Amino acid sequence: MPAVVVSGLVVRYDDVVAVDDLSFTAEAGQIVALLGPNGAGKTSTVETLEGYRRPTAGTVRVLGLDPVGDHSSLVPRIGVMLQRGGIYPAMSPAEALDLFAAYYANPADPADLTSLLGLDGVARTPWRRLSGGEQQRLSLALALVGRPEVAFLDEPTAGVDPQGRLAIRRIIASQRDDGVCVLLTTHDLEEAERLADRIVIVDHGKVVAEGSPAELMTSGRSHEIRFGAPAGLDRSSLAAALGASVDEERPGEYRVAAEASPANVAALTAWLALHDLPLADLRAGRQRLEDVFLSLTASVSTAAVERQPRPRRRSSSTGGAGS
Amino acid sequence: MKALLAQARAEVAMTLRRGESLLLALGIPVILLVFFSVVDILPTPAGTKRAVDFLAPGILALAVMSTGMVSLGIATAFERQYLVLKRLGSTPLGRPALLAAKTGAVVVVELVQVIALTAVALALGWRAHPSAATAVAAVIVATVAFSGLGLLMAGTLKAELTLAAANGLYLVLLLLGGMVVPLSRLPGGLRALARLLPAAALSDVLRQGLGGPSAYRGAWLVLVAWAVVAPVAAALTFRWE
Numbered sequence: 025m026p027a028v029v030v031s032g033l034v035v036r037y038d039d040v041v042a043v044d045d046l047s048f049t050a051e052a053g054q055i056v057a058l059l060g061p062n063g064a065g066k067t068s069t070v071e072t073l074e075g076y077r078r079p080t081a082g083t084v085r086v087l088g089l090d091p092v093g094d095h096s097s098l099v100p101r102i103g104v105m106l107q108r109g110g111i112y113p114a115m116s117p118a119e120a121l122d123l124f125a126a127y128y129a130n131p132a133d134p135a136d137l138t139s140l141l142g143l144d145g146v147a148r149t150p151w152r153r154l155s156g157g158e159q160q161r162l163s164l165a166l167a168l169v170g171r172p173e174v175a176f177l178d179e180p181t182a183g184v185d186p187q188g189r190l191a192i193r194r195i196i197a198s199q200r201d202d203g204v205c206v207l208l209t210t211h212d213l214e215e216a217e218r219l220a221d222r223i224v225i226v227d228h229g230k231v232v233a234e235g236s237p238a239e240l241m242t243s244g245r246s247h248e249i250r251f252g253a254p255a256g257l258d259r260s261s262l263a264a265a266l267g268a269s270v271d272e273e274r275p276g277e278y279r280v281a282a283e284a285s286p287a288n289v290a291a292l293t294a295w296l297a298l299h300d301l302p303l304a305d306l307r308a309g310r311q312r313l314e315d316v317f318l319s320l321t322a323s324v325s326t327a328a329v330e331r332q333p334r335p336r337r338r339s340s341s342t343g344g345a346g347s
Numbered sequence: 348m349k350a351l352l353a354q355a356r357a358e359v360a361m362t363l364r365r366g367e368s369l370l371l372a373l374g375i376p377v378i379l380l381v382f383f384s385v386v387d388i389l390p391t392p393a394g395t396k397r398a399v400d401f402l403a404p405g406i407l408a409l410a411v412m413s414t415g416m417v418s419l420g421i422a423t424a425f426e427r428q429y430l431v432l433k434r435l436g437s438t439p440l441g442r443p444a445l446l447a448a449k450t451g452a453v454v455v456v457e458l459v460q461v462i463a464l465t466a467v468a469l470a471l472g473w474r475a476h477p478s479a480a481t482a483v484a485a486v487i488v489a490t491v492a493f494s495g496l497g498l499l500m501a502g503t504l505k506a507e508l509t510l511a512a513a514n515g516l517y518l519v520l521l522l523l524g525g526m527v528v529p530l531s532r533l534p535g536g537l538r539a540l541a542r543l544l545p546a547a548a549l550s551d552v553l554r555q556g557l558g559g560p561s562a563y564r565g566a567w568l569v570l571v572a573w574a575v576v577a578p579v580a581a582a583l584t585f586r587w588e
Binding site for chain 1 (some may be wrong): 349350352353354357360361364365425426429430431433434436437438439440441588
């Protein structure tokens with residue numbers, strides 16, 4: 025049985041539909057990222073799984089339990105990191121971790137977590153005087169101190185510096201290795217790509233794509249080669265050499281309408297070598313996740329923006345629904 | 348049980364760490380008690396020989412009001428604003444244990460207040476003839492009433508608004524509460540209003556319980572009514588996020 029099951033979930037706030045018939049699952053020992061732009065319905069989904077709100081329609085199950093109906097038997101087994109706040113402003117990391125550890129029957133060692141997340145230097149500093157990154161790391165530590173079976177992390181690296189991100193990613197990966205099911209939300213593509221075993225791309229409350237990072241990046245589009253080179257190449261000469269049309273999409277960014285075969289790539293690089301031109305980058309077959317993401321979410325988002333104000337926005341950016 | 352005790356200890360630590368809550372819990376009561384006992388300018392009711400005999404019970408009532416209503420209310424309002432209450436909702440602590448821990452913390456702070464203020468009052472020459480049962484009952488019922496008022500504000504108003512409202516109410520109830528200014532010195536209409544408020548009811552029954560004159564008729568009824576209405580209203584309206 026999957027650790028997390030979301031099936032036909034609808035979350036509506038008054039006349040705003042934040043989540044619109046969303047379904048996915050997450051297994052133990054797996055990191056699943058809900059990826060989407062702000063207002064896609066990520067937070068509404070996660071907060072339904074945490075038992076903060078009831079589904080308008082559909083069902084959610086965590087460890088086979090109903091987050092609202094079986095709340096008291098579920099909360100000892102999950103860890104929660106809210107998008108912001110959640111900690112007494114006057115409390116230090118050491119105090120907060122000791123306090124939260126006392127809520128659970130078999131907690132992790134607070135001192136270990138403090139070192140693991142690099143909070144030793146600020147262990148006695150009140151929360152309100154911590155940097156944004158330190159606050160996020162403490163919030164993550166509090167989500168994990170109860171040794172959860174499922175951890176819900178809402179934007180775990182938002183506002184964190186690169187070193188802090190590294191520490192957070194390391195901890196999240198180690199949780200997965202310990203068999204924890206980690207469900208995180210992010211609008212950061214790099215984050216999802218580096219961290220997640222599976223990515224569920226969400227937009228306007230619906231799943232628009234789902235798969236491992238590699239699957240998402242190789243899906244479709246093996247019939248083109250993209251490369252970067254100096255702007256203003258002689259495209260007709262290149263097209264003749266390759267036997268395919270060449271577009272310059274942006275200055276210095278080219279797309280060749282040819283299959284991403286080794287022969288075609290070799291022909292392209294040979295032509296560049298012949299003209300003594302540098303190659304900035306080359307993508308054949310595999311797209312960047314960013315391209316997938318933008319192609320999946322851009323058209324709908326642009327349409328939504330153009331039609332504003334709509335009487336019934338299918339996004340949660342209004343009405344305090346979060347993202 | 349481990350969770351509840353840890354939570355109660357944390358609540359007490361948080362309270363004692365907030366400068367403004369210490370000022371309210373001990374600073375202002377001690378200042379009022381010492382100043383008006385030493386500087387004899389207050390009108391004391393007939394039959395009261397020394398100012399401290401009138402003031403001491405009133406100041407103890409003030410201390411209960413400050414902890415239950417102001418300190419608890421403001422702290423809880425900010426915990427709501429910082430999403431602490433929301434976060435606790437997804438831990439195994441549970442709301443009953445949270446409420447119990449907060450109650451425990453209020454009682455601990457009140458004990459500290461009672462010991463400190465009684466010591467100061469005795470040093471100023473206060474002679475108490477306490478009927479412990481009455482005094483303790485009055486403090487318990489009043490704690491429920493004022494905590495209910497504090498949580499009613501904390502659960503419905505924004506944190507900054509709760510801060511302002513709790514402090515404003517504190518001043519009004521201090522003046523109309525028979526704590527420093529005797530009820531008998533208030534104009535008739537105001538006195539009638541004051542007798543319907545929990546502050547005057549508390550200071551009167553507490554004064555009686557500590558060997559002072561009898562409380563006005565209906566004081567207990569008023570106090571108990573607030574102790575029922577305020578927490579029920581708080582429970583019905585409280586928003587956790």
